Structures are given as structure tokens and as C-alpha cells.
Amino acid sequence: MGLMDKDGFLTTKLDTLLNWSRKNSLWPMPMGISCCAIEMMSFAGPRFDVSRFGSEVFRFSPRQSDLMIVAGTVTYKMAKVVRKIYDQMPEPKWVMSMGACASSGGMYRSYSVVQGIDLFMPVDIYVAGCPPRPENVLNALIELQKKIARNEK
Amino acid sequence: METKSKILQALENQDVSISFDDPLENDMILNMGPQHPATHGVLRLLIRLDGETILGTVPEVGYLHRGYEKMAENMTYHEYIPHTDRLDYLSPLSNNVAYVLAVEKLAGIEVPRRAQFIRVIICEMARIMSHLVAMGSTAMDIGALTVLLWGFREREKLQDIQDVFTGVRFTTSFTRIGGLAQDMSDEAIAMLKNFLDQFPEKIRDVEGLLLKNRIFIQRCEGVGVISKHDAIALGLTGPILRATGVPHDLRRDEPYLIYDEFDFDIPTYNDGDALARFYIRMEEMKESVKIIRQALEKIPKGPVNAALPKKVLSSKERIYGKMEELIHDFMLINFGINPPVGEVYQAIENSKGELGFYISSLGEGAPWRLKIHSPSFINIQALPVLLKGHLISDVVAIIGSIDPVMGEADK
Amino acid sequence: MKNIKQKLIEKLKENYGTSIESVVEFQGTLTITVSREKLKDICIFLRGDFDLYFDMCKDVIGVDYQRPDFRFEVVYNLYSIKNNFRFLLKIKLQESDLHVPSVVDIWPGVNWPEREVYDFFGIIFDGHPDLRRIYMPEDFEYFPLRKEFPLMGIPGSIPLPRK
Numbered sequence: 001m002g003l004m005d006k007d008g009f010l011t012t013k014l015d016t017l018l019n020w021s022r023k024n025s026l027w028p029m030p031m032g033i034s035c036c037a038i039e040m041m042s043f044a045g046p047r048f049d050v051s052r053f054g055s056e057v058f059r060f061s062p063r064q065s066d067l068m069i070v071a072g073t074v075t076y077k078m079a080k081v082v083r084k085i086y087d088q089m090p091e092p093k094w095v096m097s098m099g100a101c102a103s104s105g106g107m108y109r110s111y112s113v114v115q116g117i118d119l120f121m122p123v124d125i126y127v128a129g130c131p132p133r134p135e136n137v138l139n140a141l142i143e144l145q146k147k148i149a150r151n152e153k
Numbered sequence: 154m155e156t157k158s159k160i161l162q163a164l165e166n167q168d169v170s171i172s173f174d175d176p177l178e179n180d181m182i183l184n185m186g187p188q189h190p191a192t193h194g195v196l197r198l199l200i201r202l203d204g205e206t207i208l209g210t211v212p213e214v215g216y217l218h219r220g221y222e223k224m225a226e227n228m229t230y231h232e233y234i235p236h237t238d239r240l241d242y243l244s245p246l247s248n249n250v251a252y253v254l255a256v257e258k259l260a261g262i263e264v265p266r267r268a269q270f271i272r273v274i275i276c277e278m279a280r281i282m283s284h285l286v287a288m289g290s291t292a293m294d295i296g297a298l299t300v301l302l303w304g305f306r307e308r309e310k311l312q313d314i315q316d317v318f319t320g321v322r323f324t325t326s327f328t329r330i331g332g333l334a335q336d337m338s339d340e341a342i343a344m345l346k347n348f349l350d351q352f353p354e355k356i357r358d359v360e361g362l363l364l365k366n367r368i369f370i371q372r373c374e375g376v377g378v379i380s381k382h383d384a385i386a387l388g389l390t391g392p393i394l395r396a397t398g399v400p401h402d403l404r405r406d407e408p409y410l411i412y413d414e415f416d417f418d419i420p421t422y423n424d425g426d427a428l429a430r431f432y433i434r435m436e437e438m439k440e441s442v443k444i445i446r447q448a449l450e451k452i453p454k455g456p457v458n459a460a461l462p463k464k465v466l467s468s469k470e471r472i473y474g475k476m477e478e479l480i481h482d483f484m485l486i487n488f489g490i491n492p493p494v495g496e497v498y499q500a501i502e503n504s505k506g507e508l509g510f511y512i513s514s515l516g517e518g519a520p521w522r523l524k525i526h527s528p529s530f531i532n533i534q535a536l537p538v539l540l541k542g543h544l545i546s547d548v549v550a551i552i553g554s555i556d557p558v559m560g561e562a563d564k
Numbered sequence: 565m566k567n568i569k570q571k572l573i574e575k576l577k578e579n580y581g582t583s584i585e586s587v588v589e590f591q592g593t594l595t596i597t598v599s600r601e602k603l604k605d606i607c608i609f610l611r612g613d614f615d616l617y618f619d620m621c622k623d624v625i626g627v628d629y630q631r632p633d634f635r636f637e638v639v640y641n642l643y644s645i646k647n648n649f650r651f652l653l654k655i656k657l658q659e660s661d662l663h664v665p666s667v668v669d670i671w672p673g674v675n676w677p678e679r680e681v682y683d684f685f686g687i688i689f690d691g692h693p694d695l696r697r698i699y700m701p702e703d704f705e706y707f708p709l710r711k712e713f714p715l716m717g718i719p720g721s722i723p724l725p726r727k
Binding site for chain 1: 187188189190194195215216217218219220223224235236238239242243286302305306308309312322323324559560
Binding site: 080083084109110112114119121122 | 713
């Protein structure tokens with residue numbers, strides 16, 4: 001975006017403007033499944049305060065949200081549910097895979113755990129840690145905002 | 154039964170088309186969860202409703218079944234310690250303690266006194282951490298968001314202490330078989346003392362906000378009542394049992410660690426409703442503060458690990474510096490501690506109730522069978538009894554009051 | 565408390581002498597093995613006897629031993645609040661006959677633990693009101709905690725949604 005010298009006009013591309021507004025008001029859909037959900041609550045809580053980055057509006061309804069944070073171990077039984085909720089979210093939508101379990105199955109090499117949610121749904125950003133510290137999740141959110149600004153999908 | 158399976162079938166398909174002849178004449182079946190803000194994780198409830206009154210409930214668990222018991226059979230006793238953090242993830246420290254107590258009972262290991270004091274301290278810290286979330290989320294579900302934020306503010310302080318104390322903020326894996334990962338630093342003790350000094354006041358703040366609040370009282374009082382007889386028959390433990398007037402607390406009844414040396418009360422209420430369970434949690438936090446204070450006063454000096462090189466891991470400095478320690482470390486990591494043949498059951502009073510580990514050993518490095526007795530699993534079982542006859546809006550208050558953690562219930 | 569242990573063993577031996585297979589105490593955990601045929605009678609006795617009064621059955625545990633003489637064990641974790649005493653009651657099962665009488669009518673709290681044992685081992689509890697799988701999906705065909713089941717499961721046994 002560029003500001004012109006006279007008359008206070010702003011010239012920009014429509015895409016850039018849209019992405020700029022999208023990235024600064026990501027409404028997360030907290031898919032809290034297990035331990036990471038508690039760190040996700042800290043991430044939204046008073047100390048780490050995600051509202052500084054425009055994402056404090058946690059919507060439990062998929063219809064009203066555009067960022068899905070998958071926080072926790074996804075089992076085969078749960079995978080259908082996660083996918084269904086993902087399908088219900090309106091476009092454009094992004095997915096954050098929070099923690100080792102969601103990203104790769106983590107420490108659960110067992111018969112009931114899906115070894116990474118990317119086996120059944122697209123993922124935009126992975127966060128390492130078991131569970132990740134809230135700072136790390138904030139960092140992931142900032143990286144995702146950069147990605148949205150670049151108009152990547 | 155047949156209607157239910159039909160409904161389940163319908164829910165599986167994308168387009169749900171269930172038609173009743175006359176909606177006013179028929180019961181309605183409501184599906185709640187597994188993704189629902191008030192079910193504390195991935196609990197699913199199928200509720201049969203007549204208008205707004207609940208006629209019956211079928212809880213469905215298993216959406217977080219991670220196969221803990223199978224994994225335990227495929228790893229050594231030491232390797233399993235990090236997995237216990239993630240059982241009841243609101244109080245990871247006391248899960249660690251419960252597991253190592255069971256293994257130590259099996260292998261017959263005596264732990265030094267200082268380590269036992271530290272274990273008591275961390276168990277009570279974990280209880281406070283868990284009850285803070287229980288308190289906050291109960292209040293949030295009813296509509297008081299402030300209490301959740303206040304609870305998390307206090308929890309953050311405890312997590313900072315945990316960070317200094319164990320090196321990790323959340324999943325601690327702090328205990329070791331025969332001792333602890335490290336000693337308690339002076340900095341951690343100072344932080345803990347500071348916390349204890351200001352904590353009772355914060356509890357009073359919450360009490361001032363809620364316990365005279367007419368809305369909160371009306372939402373909780375007389376809701377989700379269970380009788381003493383039913384609670385015992387269903388095998389419930391923890392605050393939900395003590396709220397019916399049964400003073401059953403394993404810290405008193407089957408003293409583990411050194412709980413018999415401390416002076417504390419076991420709060421009980423006779424009402425058996427959601428409000429009584431809330432009161433019990435508040436009281437228990439105060440009792441935990443009392444226990445930690447006493448433990449910090451009485452804590453002796455000394456080692457924190459038992460001197461049993463064939464069972465207990467030594468410190469890294471010794472392993473890297475001494476041949477014998479290196480050999481023992483290699484044997485312990487690769488082949489495990491090989492406890493004698495037999496089976497034991499050891500339980501502790503966790504924040505949700507009785508958390509027990511049954512271990513059957515055939516003398517190998519890995520347990521032959523490890524069974525987790527999880528309090529949340531048993532407590533969720535009581536939901537049909539608790540919910541029956543109440544209104545649909547009371548469901549969240551009741552789930553909040555039994556405070557289930559699905560990581561533990563689903564294993 | 566020592567009296568309760570002696571009283572329990574004496575009473576059981578007196579009433580059900582031939583059905584008691586073994587009494588073992590290891591590291592403070594008392595385990596009594598009984599025969600399957602008398603399990604229900606013994607449970608009714610333990611619940612109803614005024615001195616013993618085991619009013620809580622906290623858990624039901626299945627174990628797969630794969631021994632030639634028996635395959636499975638079912639362990640009941642019994643607790644008496646009045647006497648503050650706990651012990652493990654155990655039965656042995658052959659692989660050819662996996663039926664156990666359900667004790668839900670004595671202790672309603674074992675409803676879910678029995679379903680769990682069924683889910684993991686395929687042991688059938690006769691007289692259970694609602695014996696369904698509890699953790700695994702209802703159409704799952706295997707019993708995951710049997711020793712022959714691989715840790716990583718059988719690929720393709722539970723379908724994933726399409727990407």
C-alpha cells in the first residue's frame with residue numbers, strides 16, 4: 001500500500017486490502033482435543049493475550065471462523081469429526097496444526113492415533129512442541145499472518 | 154436402542170433427515186459434542202429430551218483413546234514416565250508421582266525423605282492447578298468469564314514456578330523411579346512461598362464474586378444431585394463423592410508418601426449437588442496451601458534419589474564421569490529395571506479422585522500389563538444419573554461440576 | 565486392619581473353600597483367585613456380608629497372559645469404605661470359553677469397566693445390560709489389547725476421511 005502525498009488518498013490493490021483485513025482479524029475455531037487445548041487457553045488468556053494480534057474472538061461454531069487450530073491428539077474416531085468441522089468452515093480458511101500429536105502423531109505410535117492430521121486435511125502451519133509454549137503459538141500466528149499477506153494458499 | 158442406532162446412523166451421513174410425525178408428541182434427541190465448548194474436551198452426549206427436560210443420557214467416550222495401556226507394554230518403565238503427564242493434563246505432576254509410586258511398590262524401592270516431601274509439595278501444587286481450571290471453567294460455562302481469567306492468572310504463576318522447578322511449563326515428567334529428576338532450587342522455594350502468601354487472598358476474591366452471586370447460586374444449587382448411596386454404588390471418587398458426605402480420601406485412608414505426618418482437613422458437604430462440589434474444590438485448595446506450607450517448613454536436607462544403582466538412574470555428571478555409572482545407565486535404558494514377578498495396585502488421591510495404576514510384571518523390563526484406573530472415566534459414568542430430570546441448560550453446569558478430563562478418561 | 569484381612573480369608577475359605585484357588589500377598593497387595601463358576605456367589609457374599617461389606621468395586625481389569633493352562637485373567641478391584649481395605653479378586657479364563665458372569669447388578673459402577681474389558685479383550689460378560697464397544701469405533705473388528713494385536717494396529721482397519 002502506498003500513501004499519496006496530496007489529498008490523503010490511499011492506493012492499493014484490492015487483493016492486498018482484503019488480505020490485510022483478513023490477516024488482522026483471524027477468528028480461530030479452537031479444535032481443542034487434549035493437552036494442547038490448555039496451552040491454547042493460556043494463549044488466549046490474560047498473560048499472552050492473543051487479542052494483541054486480532055485473534056481473541058474464539059468461535060466455537062465453524063460457520064463463524066476462518067482459522068482452525070487443531071490442538072491435540074487426533075484419533076481415528078475423532079478424525080471424521082475434525083474433517084466434518086473443517087468442511088463446514090466457510091472459505092477462505094486456514095488450519096494450524098498445534099503440537100507434535102496433530103502434526104505427526106507425536107509420541108503416540110499406537111493403533112488408534114492418526115499419524116499426522118495432514119493425512120486427511122490440508123494444513124497451513126505446523127507448530128512444534130509437546131505442547132508448544134504459548135509464545136510459540138503466537139509466533140505461528142504471526143507467521144500465518146505473513147503467509148496470508150503474501151496471498152499464498 | 155433401535156432409535157438410537159438409527160440416529161447414530163443418520164449422524165454419520167452428511168445430510169441428517171430425521172422426521173417425527175408430530176414434534177410436540179415425541180421426544181427429541183440432541184447430540185452434544187464431541188466438539189462442544191462445554192464438554193471439556195471430546196466428550197459426546199446423546200440426550201433424549203421432552204421439551205427442555207432431560208429424560209435420558211448416553212455418554213460416548215473414546216474420541217481421545219490413545220492406546221496408553223498397549224504402549225506401556227512396549228516400553229520400559231522409565232520410558233513411560235512422560236506418557237503419564239498427558240493423562241490428566243491439568244495436573245501432570247501428580248500423575249508422575251502416582252505412576253512412580255506404583256513402580257516403586259512393585260520393585261520395592263524406598264525413596265529418601267527429602268524426595269517424599271518434594272513429592273507431597275508437587276502433588277498439592279498439581280491439585281491447586283487442576284482445581285483452578287475446574288473452578289474457572291465451571292464459572293465460565295455458567296456465564297462468569299472473569300473467574301476463568303482470574304483462575305488462569307493464578308495458574309500462570311504456578312506454571313512459572315513449575316518452569317523454574319522442573320524446567321518445563323506444562324508437561325513435566327519430573328519424577329524418576331526412586332526419586333526425582335532434580336532437587337528443588339532455592340529460587341523455586343522462594344517463588345512458591347511468595348505464591349502461597351498471596352494465593353488465599355485471590356481465593357477470597359473469587360469467593361466474594363461467586364458465592365454471594367444470586368445467579369451463580371441458583372444455577373448450581375440443587376442441580377445434579379446424587380445421593381450417598383448412588384455415589385458409592387457407582388464407584389465415584391474425589392470431590393464428587395466427598396460432596397455427598399463420605400469422607401473418603403486416600404491421603405487419609407491409605408496413606409501414601411508421608412501424608413500421615415501432615416495436619417489437614419478433608420472437607421465434606423452433604424448436599425451432593427453442583428454447588429457442594431464447587432465448595433469442596435475451593436476448600437481443598439486452601440487445604441493444599443496448608444499442606445505445602447507445612448512441607449516447606451519441615452523439609453529435611455539430603456539426597457533426592459535412592460542409592461540403588463541397578464534401579465535408579467544417576468545424575469548425568471556421574472554417568473559421563475564414571476565407568477560404573479555409565480554401565481548401569483546403559484543397562485537401565487536398554488533393558489529396564491526388571492522388577493520381580495507379581496502384581497501390585499497403587500492409587501493416589503488426585504484432584505479428580507482416585508488415580509491408580511495396576512501393574513502386572515513378569516520380571517521383564519516392560520510391564521506385562523499396566524492398567525490405569527482413571528477417576529474421570531468412572532465419574533463420567535454417573536452423568537445419566539446426574540442429568541436425569543434436569544433442564545438442558547443445566548447440562549453445562551453439571552459437566553463442569555464433575556470436571557472430567559478426557560485425556561484420562563479415554564486413556 | 566490386620567483383622568479384616570484374616571477375617572476375609574477365613575470367611576471365604578469357610579464358605580467357598582473349594583472354589584478358592586490361591587491367596588497371594590505381594591508388596592502389600594492381596595490377591596485372591598477364585599473359580600469362575602462361584603464368582604457371582606462370592607461377589608454377592610462380599611457385598612452383603614456385614615463385617616466385610618465391600619461396597620465399592622472400583623475397577624475391572626483384563627490381562628492377557630497367553631499361558632498354556634489359561635489365557636486371560638479378569639481382576640476385580642474391591643474396596644470397603646467401612647473397613648478401609650482393598651484387595652484384588654481374580655478369575656482365570658480359557659481361550660475357548662470367554663464368558664464371565666457380569667456383576668453390574670451388584671455394583672452398578674462396573675458397567676463401563678466391563679465394557680472396557682470387552683472392548684480390549686473380547687471377554688463377554690453375561691447379563692451385562694449394554695455390552696458395546698466403548699473406546700474403539702463400533703465397527704472395529706479386532707481386540708487391541710490382546711498380545712497378538714500389533715502396536716501400530718492393522719493398516720486400513722479404520723478408514724480415514726478422504727483428503
